[in-house]
Amino acid sequence: MSGIAPMFPNEKPEHPYLQQSYGGKVFGNFASLFCGGCGYGIIGQIFTRIFEDEKLDPKLHPTVIGIGCYSQIMLLVHEAAQKVLALHGRAPAVATGMKMANPKMKPIVFSGDGDCLGIGGNHFIHICRRNVDCLIMIFNNSIYAMTGGQGAPTTLYGAKSTTTPYTMFENRTDGVKLALAAGAPYVARTTVAHPRTLMKYFRKALRHKGTSVIEIITPCVTYFGRKNLSNLGEEYKGEKGEKMDTGGKMIDWIKRNSVRINQAKFMTDEELFNKYIIGEFRYEPKPEYSDEYAKIQKIAMGGK
Amino acid sequence: MSSSSDKRFLPEGRHLLMGNIAMVEGAISAGLTFFGGYPITPSTEAIEHLAKRLPEIGGCCMQMEDELASINSVIGASLVGAKSMTATSGPGLSLMTETISMAANLEIPFVFCDVQRTGPGTGLVTEPHHNDLGLMRFSGNGEFQVIAIAPMNCQELFDLTITAFNYAETYRCPVFLMSDAYLGHLHEVVNIPPKEEILKRVIKRESPEDAPARVFSYKDRETGEYVIPKPPIMGTDYCPGLFIHLPHGPEGLPTPKPMEFMEMMIEKIKSNIDKITMVDKYKLEDAEIVIIAYGLPVRTSYRAVEIARQEGIKVGLLRLITVWPFPDELVKEVVKDAKAVIVPELNYTGIIAEQVQRVTKLTTPIIKIGKVAEFHHPDDILKVIKEVAK
Structure with missing residues (x-):
């Protein structure tokens, strides 16, 4: 210690993954376009971190991004990743084409709840059924946020949105159950409140050959939190909730509203109503589509 | 292999x-x-x-x-x-x-x-x-x-x-x-x-060796021509960091000038229309009546022209092999001196007949012969030719 005070005591050290992010490379900062309290920043940074740490080959991991708020994640993810913005809901189909045209690739699909479970539900079911080698991340903020907070297929019962002003009364889609029913070999759900777990699942999915589905529960303060109270959910009906108008309050709510899969086994359906069950639901590797197709090619070419 | x-x-x-x-x-x-x-x-x-x-x-x-x-x-x-x-x-x-x-x-x-x-x-x-x-x-x-x-x-x-x-x-x-x-x-x-x-x-799909940064079409400011680079390939160096479908510049980044982008989208094809257009001009040199056709009706039109010529009627056929982009100038040139234009089409509206009408500015009479779910018989076309030739 020389005893001289640092010249700029408030200057923060540069973020270790700043230069690796697309925005950091182009603009010199993360250039995040997300609202305060949004969870997509966490996901984007985790993607960059894993892309860098795992030394993923950008040429073999094309990133297919669907349409939603999270489309802006392209500024946060690794600058070397080759990114395609697909049409609303069609990202799994584009990834299928990529994988089959170049079987060495493993596409990474970013998709949202409205994207993957709403408009693109069919493509999602069939990519899981075929078991095409790719990683699908479903960002579930239980609302259509980009268009201004309309009810989504995943909106919780009793929640308010701009198209369900008198509370949501439709049943919700469960992305994990859908993926399990469609036959995806690796299915997991976690939240942005558990970033370490998310990183663990991400790494596991990258090493697994086949369709991996990771649903990530993420907060939307602007359109979901501000309109809803933290007593959302059957269990807390008697409580006096408060408006979830900050990221912290929403993260608290997500943590409170998620149940570990081991715990959920001992709970009744009523207790689990409106809850998010988190954990790994299935890990059963099975024959992958492009491998099976290679066998077909061999037969067609006159081999055995 | x-x-x-x-x-x-x-x-x-x-x-x-x-x-x-x-x-x-x-x-x-x-x-x-x-x-x-x-x-x-x-x-x-x-x-x-x-x-x-x-x-x-x-x-x-x-x-x-x-x-x-x-x-x-x-x-x-x-x-x-x-x-x-x-x-x-x-x-x-x-x-x-x-x-x-x-x-x-x-x-x-x-x-x-x-x-x-x-x-x-x-x-x-x-x-x-x-x-x-x-x-x-x-x-x-x-x-x-x-x-x-x-x-x-x-x-x-x-x-x-x-x-x-x-x-x-x-x-x-x-x-x-x-x-x-x-x-x-x-x-x-x-x-x-x-x-x-x-x-x-066959033109092969290959990425160029030097991998230029401009991967999308653009207008060369000096020559005014539209440059269409080879298609980029993901998984190679010849690929933009981001494929984003909004008005973009040649590097793939969003452009603040959507009008220029829109102009490029249309003009990159229209400026090459001479290279793209394929037509067959059949006995058009001295034709007074012009048949314009594409697809299946061309086959009956050829036959109708042959029969009509044997009977001494000056008929010619312009066969459009490429229908879009519509060759305005070429059609204008062909129908310039025509007494009438006959357009046999396998539809009721006459989509190409409308295009011909647009090009001729309604100065030449245009006769549509529409058929749906059936062939034109050469006689169908011949009947119209004879009526026009009277």
Whole structure:
């Protein structure tokens, strides 16, 4: 210690993954376009971190991004990743084409709840059924946020949105159950409140050959939190909730509203109503589509 | 893999092929390696034949869950460097327009075979109807120019499919191949040229060695010409960091000048219209009556012209092999001195007749002969010729 005070005591050290992010490379900062309290920043940074740490080959991991708020994640993810913005809901189909045209690739699909479970539900079911080698991340903020907070297929019962002003009364889609029913070999759900777990699942999915589905529960303060109270959910009906108008309050709510899969086994359906069950639901590797197709090619070419 | 490359080409010589099969054999010769499709009458033979043929040459034929998925898988495959196509009919085209518009924006090359059937709605599934012409021209939201090629027999279905792939590679826009229910199911003799000859014609998908930063089309400020770079390939160095379908500049980054982008989308094709346009001018030199036709009605029109000429009526035929972009100047030149223009079409509205009307500025009388779900008989056209010649 020389005893001289640092010249700029408030200057923060540069973020270790700043230069690796697309925005950091182009603009010199993360250039995040997300609202305060949004969870997509966490996901984007985790993607960059894993892309860098795992030394993923950008040429073999094309990133297919669907349409939603999270489309802006392209500024946060690794600058070397080759990114395609697909049409609303069609990202799994584009990834299928990529994988089959170049079987060495493993596409990474970013998709949202409205994207993957709403408009693109069919493509999602069939990519899981075929078991095409790719990683699908479903960002579930239980609302259509980009268009201004309309009810989504995943909106919780009793929640308010701009198209369900008198509370949501439709049943919700469960992305994990859908993926399990469609036959995806690796299915997991976690939240942005558990970033370490998310990183663990991400790494596991990258090493697994086949369709991996990771649903990530993420907060939307602007359109979901501000309109809803933290007593959302059957269990807390008697409580006096408060408006979830900050990221912290929403993260608290997500943590409170998620149940570990081991715990959920001992709970009744009523207790689990409106809850998010988190954990790994299935890990059963099975024959992958492009491998099976290679066998077909061999037969067609006159081999055995 | 020598065996697989041998299987790419049919043996040289005469083959009896169905229209749909001649078309996909042409595509395989042109280097097709990915096909994403969904069965729809009358295009089903295409996916059936490719399911057998593409694995033989190391390609992939996928039957997707719906038309939306098939066209999206096709552009996904095209993005990673595979020559790809899909085949469908009118209802499929209606579903696919969203993605065609996106592919036009990102200048993703692919070939689209539309085996047209009678519409609207489900219509008559095994009868022809050139009704998708307008939908092709304005396929999808936004403004862009497409190329549409109209073969008239099985030989042309083979040859022009190769041309369609070359156009897709060169001009990087959606290229449509307009077949129809009769043409697709027609069995005819096709002369397959030797493979060396085919290979000479085919433009390969390769990324340039120096990998320039400008991967999308742009207007050269000095010469004023439109430069269309080779299509970028994901998984190589020749690829922008981001493919984003909003008005973009040549590097792929969003541009603050959408008007310039829109101009590029249209003019990159229109400025090359002389190179793109293919027509056949049949006995037009001294013609007083001009027939303008495309697709199947051309066959009866040729016959009608021959009979009329024997009877001393000066009739000529302008056959449009490429229908879009519509060759305004060429048609204007041909119909300049014509007494009347006859447009036999397999639809009621007369989509090309409207275009001719636009070009002639209503100075020349235009007679439409519309037929739906049936052929023109040469007599149908001859009757009109004689009435006009009186």
